[in-house]
Amino acid sequence: MDSQFTATAVNYWAIMPILIVFGGALVGVLVEAFAPRSSRHSIQVALTLLTVVLAFGALVWKSVDDQGSTLAGALMIDGPTLFLQGSVLLLSFVAVLLMAEKFGSAGADAFTPMGAAVPGSPLEAAAARAGWGTGEVFPLALFSIAGMMIFPAAGDLLTMFVALEVLSLPLYILTGLARRRRLLSQEAALKYFLLGSFSSAFFLFGSALLYGYAGSIQFGQISAAISAAGVELDGLLLPGAFFVLVGLLFKVGAVPFHMWTPDVYQGAPTPVTGFMAACTKLAAFGAILRLAYTGIDADRWDWRLAVGAIAALTMIVGSILSVAQTDIKRLLAYSSIAHAGFILVGVLAFDITGVTGVMFYLLAYGLATLAAFGVIALVRDGNTEASHIGQWAGLGRRHPVVAGVFALLLLTFAGIPLTSGFTSKFAAFAPAIAHGGRMGAVLVVIGVLCSAITAFVYVRIIVLMYFSDAKGEVVALTPSVLTTLGLAIAVILTIGLGIFPSPVLDLAGQASQFLR
Amino acid sequence: MSALLTQLALETATSSDAVSMPGWWLIALPLAGAALLLLGGRATNSFGPALATGLSWASFGLGVVALLQLLAVDPDQRSTHQTLFNWIPAGAFQLSAGLQIDTLSVSFVLLITFVGSLIHVYSLGYMSHDPDKRRFFAYLNFFVAAMLLLVLADSFLLLFVGWEGVGLASYLLIGFWNTREAGAIAPGHFAEANAAAANKAFVVNRVGDIGLSLAIALMFATFGAVDFASVNAGVAAGGAGTATLTAIGLLLLLGACGKSAQFPLQSWLGDAMAGPTPVSALIHAATMVTAGVYLVVRSHTIFEAAPNAQLAVAIVGAITLTYGAIVGCAKDDIKKALAASTMSQIGYMMLAAGLGPVGYAFAIFHLITHGFFKAGMFLGAGSVMHGMSDQVDMRRFGNLNKFMKITWITFGLGWLAILGVPPFSGFWSKDKIIEAAFIGEGWRPWVFGLAALLGAGVTAFYMSRLFFMTFHGKERWTDEPKQHPHESPLTMTLPMMVLALGSAGLGLILGPTDIFTKWLEPVTGHPEHGEPVLSVPVLMTLTLLLVALGAGLAWLRYGRDEVPMYAPAGNALTRAARKDLYQDDINEAVFMWPGVKLVRSVIWTDNEVVDGGAMGLGKLTGGTATWLRRIQNGYARSYALTMLAGIVAVLGALWVMN
Structure with a gap:
């Protein structure tokens, strides 16, 4: 055999956004090492925002015209990829703005410069003197964003795994960097890491089984192998497909792989929680769509019932447990679990309109949840975040704007008509009814019932904010211009998507066709 | 027959350009008022209430324009569809937001804007001393806008938006006095009670909303569309089986x-009376609570194709009217x-709406007349409360006709x-419903007819009781606070x-001339004529006799005899009726308690309960609970075990199935 090595063709314009983000992250590392201490924070923030904007620009101006599979099929730059990458960049822009909030301290307010330091302690002052800042947060976020951009674009199992790790590892670190409630934060980071590794192992094991079945790690080849129906290795297919799905379902927090979510959401620095809730969920659902629609779609009759059961369980557990929560971040964690269930209903439609609905849902939910965590970071009791729901009582009278924005976001989560939550639930549920068969209809009924339960939870908070008397010294800090900008973008887009969703729905509709 | 009617409805539903007035202005004006008052802050305190009132009247003016434009064309042309914008274009599913301006919706528009505007005017007086007047008017305007959207929507989904909007307005207005110090203006109206009433309305309405949203989902699954025209066409074309249509009908119900x-x-509804009285008059008497009747009449093609669902409507109506x-x-x-x-x-x-085509027009007719006389009586009750330091107990009223002449006469x-x-409004509308209830075969006319007939007698009794206890008999006023009954200001x-003029004359104008039933025919269809099982004169005599009997009995007990200041113990039925026939106890036992139980048992899985001693649930241990609590216990190892258990369970299930 005289196989000859040929260099793989790379369409650089198609992957330019990813390269820009990686480049920005590397420059960020250099900045952290060489930039003067006093201006490090500003340079990092500016560089990160610029990187995200440039990547978005490259995506909009060039990548759209260079669609196709590249790097020998390792990356598929098609409609869903571009829509999801654009959404990740948009959401990340807001998330970075929220992370950069200083509230008058030397570095980013939410992050610790030193593992053992608590806010205002001599150790923190010592860390500041020694020049240990919090600037590394920004390159870490950029690496994670790059992973998130590759995740839904991956054309084979190995690329998908690499993307999974690239996006996860920086998140593990970011989770452990909270400045307040250090122990909780460190515990959350360790748990996230351990359980994440556990689920990654399942993903890898599943990949191995699928490779054994199909003789290839490429989604197209796997799909072809399933269609060709080689019966002899059938025993490998179903566990393989399911294990790979487990690895991905872990990332979106589907029950029973959700256990990490409340602990990690509570422990992580609040802007990071928002970043995870919005961007990780979006990227992971992108990967699930890619796998389910182009890789193991031919085999879907064997596994869709199992995933349907997981979706039902996710909606039920997420919404019922959210009733019992007293910590606002844990509450939103369970809410995000319930939303993961709602989105899964759309995934299981197995129709192009399902892809549209899911992508719209992800963007709308991401914006709302980012803004919600942004607001949570503002509400303080003394020097810590007022995370207990009881502390939010009477906020509507002291801070009408902050409480009003939060109420709007809660109504969005509840899916009240004329909010983006309603449109996205509609866009995700309608295809499930139209194309999902009996299971789709059953899931939608469960979804509507669970929405009603969660609506109760959200309205209870609104009632608390407006109809109860304030206790304690809870105040909402005045955010900096950058944070205000981030919140404003998220809130205005949330309102816009609710009242006039057509342009984005149209865009998602045009971008729903997967390249095979 | 129903097929014929559907055909008729379809033919008449063909849109014309009869109404050139842009319908969205109707909704936009009060909505703009609400937005301005809410966002404008204190700056709008001075002119806000007057502006809100003016915008509501402007909306009424536009409604009159729409009415005149409809009257100007032939009856079969009296329907205009106005497309607003492309709302949800999701692939093959296209939904545009549009307005359906026909005789039915214009009737509602006029009722809502006219009664609504009057109540705006009344509130100028009633709420004049309230520090939060601006917020109140903003909510009122928002309510009018949402209610207009509800009746003008051209699809079930857009109707649902209005439906939620009026629910929100109702919720906000019931709980309006949630921040008031107990006793500041309304003794006995405690803040918590108001918030609880608002929450109750919210929760109960959610149950209904689930029904409506599932009905919409089922329509979409069956017909692939949710706008009235397509759904009607789908039903007419036989696009759905009877079972599906029955399910849709029951969910709508x-x-x-x-x-x-x-x-x-x-x-x-009883608890919702915690809200300010103008709210009770507008939302909980004249307009919002009648939205259910509108929904049933608007989707009459579905109910006609599903006789069982239609029967359920009539049964629910009969039970509720007796209840x-x-x-x-x-x-x-x-x-x-x-x-x-x-x-x-x-x-x-x-x-009436459940009786089929013979009843639709009378249901809406009664709805309109009821809107007038009930709103009038609520405003009268508000006027009495205004003059009696917010006293609401009728045992502490009496002989008020001497002091509140206008309120007495209008009430x-x-x-x-x-x-x-006769000849007041209710006679023309209610008698028609009683007659229609007696039309039919088998057991139905007797059951429904007798319920409606006896209901009229009981109505006469309790309304006369209310009237005599309040305005006649001895003065039974409290001394603390000292009462100085006085007539309310002119704005009230x-x-x-x-409204009293409407209560007196509206029926006489619209009833005997059949104007109203003819006017609604393009939407409700022309009913075939049926004969009641008892002849009409007999029925009318019976009804009037029963009414006279009820009113006379009330006069003897509450007009002539002395009314005790404190409620006597009463017999079992009285006690049950005072407690709303134990509705709350039943709800609690059947719905709330199992729900609470379910939530509690699931809470165990959460680590809130690990330190559950604090929450008093720590006692609830035992094998299962202990195991459940351990699931979310904070240990990474048990989290991993849960994942593993889940994976094994799913894999096992997959293997068994394949």
Whole structure:
């Protein structure tokens, strides 16, 4: 055999956004090492925002015209990829703005410069003197964003795994960097890491089984192998497909792989929680769509019932447990679990309109949840975040704007008509009814019932904010211009998507066709 | 027959350009008012209420324009569809938001904007001392906008938006006085009670909303569309089996029951009286609570193709009208007695809507006349409360006719109207429903007819009881605070007078001439003529006799005899009726308690309960609970075990299935 090595063709314009983000992250590392201490924070923030904007620009101006599979099929730059990458960049822009909030301290307010330091302690002052800042947060976020951009674009199992790790590892670190409630934060980071590794192992094991079945790690080849129906290795297919799905379902927090979510959401620095809730969920659902629609779609009759059961369980557990929560971040964690269930209903439609609905849902939910965590970071009791729901009582009278924005976001989560939550639930549920068969209809009924339960939870908070008397010294800090900008973008887009969703729905509709 | 009717409805539903007035202005004006008042802050304090009132009247003016434009064309051209914008373009599913301006929706538009504007005017007086007046008017304007959207929507989904909007407005207005210090203006109106009432209305309405949203989902699954025209066409083309249509009909009925406080979702209406009285008049008597009747009439093609669902509508109506009448007899709180009466009267409308084509027009007719006389009586009750330091207990009223002449006369006209005394409004609309209920074969005319007939007698009793206890008999006023009954200012009495005129004359204008039934025909279809099982004169005589009997009995017990200042113990039925026939106890036992149990048992899985001793649940241990609690215990190892267990379970299930 005289196989000859040929260099793989790379369409650089198609992957330019990813390269820009990686480049920005590397420059960020250099900045952290060489930039003067006093201006490090500003340079990092500016560089990160610029990187995200440039990547978005490259995506909009060039990548759209260079669609196709590249790097020998390792990356598929098609409609869903571009829509999801654009959404990740948009959401990340807001998330970075929220992370950069200083509230008058030397570095980013939410992050610790030193593992053992608590806010205002001599150790923190010592860390500041020694020049240990919090600037590394920004390159870490950029690496994670790059992973998130590759995740839904991956054309084979190995690329998908690499993307999974690239996006996860920086998140593990970011989770452990909270400045307040250090122990909780460190515990959350360790748990996230351990359980994440556990689920990654399942993903890898599943990949191995699928490779054994199909003789290839490429989604197209796997799909072809399933269609060709080689019966002899059938025993490998179903566990393989399911294990790979487990690895991905872990990332979106589907029950029973959700256990990490409340602990990690509570422990992580609040802007990071928002970043995870919005961007990780979006990227992971992108990967699930890619796998389910182009890789193991031919085999879907064997596994869709199992995933349907997981979706039902996710909606039920997420919404019922959210009733019992007293910590606002844990509450939103369970809410995000319930939303993961709602989105899964759309995934299981197995129709192009399902892809549209899911992508719209992800963007709308991401914006709302980012803004919600942004607001949570503002509400303080003394020097810590007022995370207990009881502390939010009477906020509507002291801070009408902050409480009003939060109420709007809660109504969005509840899916009240004329909010983006309603449109996205509609866009995700309608295809499930139209194309999902009996299971789709059953899931939608469960979804509507669970929405009603969660609506109760959200309205209870609104009632608390407006109809109860304030206790304690809870105040909402005045955010900096950058944070205000981030919140404003998220809130205005949330309102816009609710009242006039057509342009984005149209865009998602045009971008729903997967390249095979 | 139903197929023919559907055909008729389809043919007449073909749009024309009869109404050139842009319909969205109707909604936009009050909505703009609400936005301006809410966002404008204190700057709008001075002119806000007047502006809100003006915008509501402007909307009424546009409604009149729409009416004139419809009247100018032939009856079969009286329907205009106006497309607003492309709302949800999701692939093959296209939904544009549009307005359906036809005789039915214009009737509602006129009722909502006219009564609504009068109540705006009334509130200028009633709320004049309230520091939060601006917020109140903003909510009122928002309500008018949402209600107009509800009746003008061209699809079930857009209707649902309005449906949620009025629910939100109702919720906000019931709980309006949530921040008030107890006793500041309204003694006995505690902040918590108001918030609880608002929450109850919210929760009960959610149950109904689930019904409506599932109905919409099922329509979409069956017909692939949710706008009225396509759904009607789908039903006519036989696009769905009877079972599916019955399911859609029953789900719609569930939604209607929630919004219209019909059995078994009636429990919230009595508590909703915690809101300011103008709100009770507008939302909980004249307009929002009748939305369920509108929904049933608007989707009549579905109910005609599903006779069982239609029968369920009539049964629900009959039960509620009896239920409300019984409860009304025992209430001493003037507003709660009126609320029970509202429930009962909407029961009449539901019954009529469930009777099929013979009943639709009468259901809407009664809805309109009821809107006038009941709103008038609520405003009268508000005027009485205004003059009596917010006292609501009728046992502490008496002989007020000497001190509040205008309130007495206007309330009296409403009272005569609801009794169905000729020639007042209620006579023309209610008698028609009783007659229609007696049409049919088998057991139905007897059951429905007798329920409606006896209901009229009981209505006469409890409404006369209310009237005599309040305005006649001995003075039973409290000394603490010292009462100085006085007539209300002109801003309050003027709307009452206008509504009283409507209560007296509207029926006479619209009823005997058949104008109204003819006017609605393009939407409801032409009913075939049926003969009641008893002849019409006999029925009319029987009804009037029963009404006279009920009113006479009330006069003997509450007009002539002395009324005790404290409610006597009463017999078992009275006690049951005072407690709303134990609706709350039943709800608690059947719905709430198992729900609470379920939530509690699931809470165990959460680590909130690990330190559950603090929450008092720590005692609830035992094998299962201990195991459940351990799941979310904070240990990474057990989290991993849960994942593994889940994976093994799913894999096992997959293997078994394949």
